[in-house]
Amino acid sequence: MKRTTIPFGPQHPVLPEPLVLDLILEDEKVIDAIPTIGYIHRGLEALVESVEYTEFGYVVERICGICSFMHGMGYAVAMEEIMAVEVPERARWLRLIWAEMSRIHSHLLWLGLGADAFGFENLFMHCWRTREEVLDIFEKTTGGRIIFSVNRIGGVRRDISDTELAAIVTKLQQLGASFTETARIFETDPSIRHRLSGVGILSREDAHAVDAVGPMARASGIRMDTRLTGTHLYDRLDFEPVLETAGDCLARVVVRVREISQSIDLIRQAVDRMPKAEGAPIEVKVRGLPTGEVFERLEQPRGEVVYYIKANGTKYLERFRARTPTFANIPAMIKLVKGCDLADVPNIIMTIDPCISCTER
Amino acid sequence: MANPFNLPMMGRSLRNLLSRPATRRYPSEVRPHFAGTRGTLEFDLDTCVFCGLCARRCPTVALTCSREDRFFAIEQLRCIACGVCIDLCNKDSLRMSEDAPHVHLHTGAAPGDPRPGHQEWHQQPPDGSPPVPGDAAGGTATAAV
Numbered sequence A: 001m002k003r004t005t006i007p008f009g010p011q012h013p014v015l016p017e018p019l020v021l022d023l024i025l026e027d028e029k030v031i032d033a034i035p036t037i038g039y040i041h042r043g044l045e046a047l048v049e050s051v052e053y054t055e056f057g058y059v060v061e062r063i064c065g066i067c068s069f070m071h072g073m074g075y076a077v078a079m080e081e082i083m084a085v086e087v088p089e090r091a092r093w094l095r096l097i098w099a100e101m102s103r104i105h106s107h108l109l110w111l112g113l114g115a116d117a118f119g120f121e122n123l124f125m126h127c128w129r130t131r132e133e134v135l136d137i138f139e140k141t142t143g144g145r146i147i148f149s150v151n152r153i154g155g156v157r158r159d160i161s162d163t164e165l166a167a168i169v170t171k172l173q174q175l176g177a178s179f180t181e182t183a184r185i186f187e188t189d190p191s192i193r194h195r196l197s198g199v200g201i202l203s204r205e206d207a208h209a210v211d212a213v214g215p216m217a218r219a220s221g222i223r224m225d226t227r228l229t230g231t232h233l234y235d236r237l238d239f240e241p242v243l244e245t246a247g248d249c250l251a252r253v254v255v256r257v258r259e260i261s262q263s264i265d266l267i268r269q270a271v272d273r274m275p276k277a278e279g280a281p282i283e284v285k286v287r288g289l290p291t292g293e294v295f296e297r298l299e300q301p302r303g304e305v306v307y308y309i310k311a312n313g314t315k316y317l318e319r320f321r322a323r324t325p326t327f328a329n330i331p332a333m334i335k336l337v338k339g340c341d342l343a344d345v346p347n348i349i350m351t352i353d354p355c356i357s358c359t360e361r
Numbered sequence B: 001m002a003n004p005f006n007l008p009m010m011g012r013s014l015r016n017l018l019s020r021p022a023t024r025r026y027p028s029e030v031r032p033h034f035a036g037t038r039g040t041l042e043f044d045l046d047t048c049v050f051c052g053l054c055a056r057r058c059p060t061v062a063l064t065c066s067r068e069d070r071f072f073a074i075e076q077l078r079c080i081a082c083g084v085c086i087d088l089c090n091k092d093s094l095r096m097s098e099d100a101p102h103v104h105l106h107t108g109a110a111p112g113d114p115r116p117g118h119q120e121w122h123q124q125p126p127d128g129s130p131p132v133p134g135d136a137a138g139g140t141a142t143a144a145v
């Protein structure tokens, strides 16, 4: 049969960021997809050679507008490891709380975009309205809505008072309660099920083979989450990752929907279990120049991110590298797109939650 | 096949139809900023001692400070509102206002000036040289915002 090549992207209504897939079709079936990235490469990793290590955190935050807290945290944690800095406990708890809040706002953002992609604009608005309340909490506590500038090597720059922490938990629990209705729509609405159920199935074996990470892997039944390693104080919380076994687009949506409630619960646990030590130190002064290299892993909303930093004893780091979750999930996406209908391609691409800014840096 | 009469969104949609909008009628109704929001950097000429600490440590090189010329300048378009300079200043000469930064539409203070968002302050030296007329603070501020 004659083959047609259809360019998908870089401008496409469903894509928030530029990604190109050359789709090779036979009739309506996609038989191959050739990805191209590089449209928004900004050379942030190379900037490490000309920006001092103390200031590079502000660059790392700008890798991505959604995971900006996690990127800032990852860089700070990695540098602290290289420089053998003991971070005050309160700062570590605050980082955990902000990190889980980032997960909530990222998943809400994605659910909105996902709803828009499968033609449910009303639901899109609901998700973003809910997300706005999380951003308000961020603005109250860090001073910024998207770029927080609150991580610093050696701790965090702003404290949250204990009463405010309690208020945040109450607020998030109310938000979670009002979100259950939206969550139910995602899980039960017949048009959503019709559009997503059984589409783009990634089996457990395939997910292993292509090294899927994050909600993508968890929707295929793989119990994989960097938070399980217990680093960054997650060992003090009761945590069990949300798993689904179907591996289709709907399962990926459901995993993210449930992770929102889970993150709210993790924040509640964190506030319960952190020492009530308002006014305790939240940062330590860091002196000297870093030497050595380090790998650091974090669970971002989209999956596991890996940072590699090499320092050579000068003000400038020798190498900074971030392997972002979307980069790890692109092979899975290509695998899913092959063999599907052209009309399902947007949904499959959306359900990996692509963040191209992160991927290209 | 799912039941087509199961419409979990319907109740919510009908309620929305009858309830107030969730959005504000911006710009007539503006949400106030929270205390501590990082908005625009502001400078106080009277307290600054021109030590230059802030300018040295600003990650985006948005500040210029000269002790000899008693001169201070902010490039608002370079500033990323990180607040590092505010934490460093011992004299509380810098603060962050909660208002969102201006949109710098002008291309400069004067036609041909290529520095949108540039603000500068000059302090008259306390050596008896004549103060600038009409300026009680003994300094001048030029702003191109």
Ligand code: SF4
Residues within 6 Å of the ligand: B047, B048, B049, B050, B051, B052, B053, B054, B055, B065, B088, B089, B090, B091, B092, B093, B094
């Ligand atoms: S640190 Fe404060 S006193 Fe020193 S130059 Fe900057 S604003 Fe002036």
Ligand code: SF4
Residues within 6 Å of the ligand: B041, B057, B058, B059, B060, B061, B062, B063, B078, B079, B080, B081, B082, B083, B084, B085, B086
């Ligand atoms: S707020 Fe940050 S970027 Fe802006 S002038 Fe101060 S140090 Fe520089």
